[in-house]
Amino acid sequence: MYFYSKKLRKFLRVLPGKKYLGEYRFLPIFFIGGAVIEFLMINWHVGEVNFYKVYKKRKVEELVKQCEREELLKLQIKKT
Structure with a gap:
């Protein structure tokens, strides 16, 4: 039993590349999304x-x- 809507199913079918890339057809979308987020983190x-x-x-x-902390440990070791 699947718990997603008909609209989502239709949207996923519309995206190109199913024949050649199969499930990996979404990878470029996430790659570009990650690049946009990285760009915003640098420039925003x-x-x-x-x-x-x-x-x-x-x-x-x-x-x-x-x-x-290392300096304090060295001082404590020297004192003992």
Whole structure:
């Protein structure tokens, strides 16, 4: 028993490439969609910030915290 509508079934039949690509005919759609999302993540700014600036800032903060922990461990080892 299938739980999708007749409209969805009709839409899926209309998409080209069923003969040659079969189930993989949707792959180019998702590939292009992923490329569009990646482009927006790079070029779409909210205020002065975009996704990659936030990501880089977070990674730098994590590295600083890790270095601080390592320094504290070295100091504790030297004291004992």
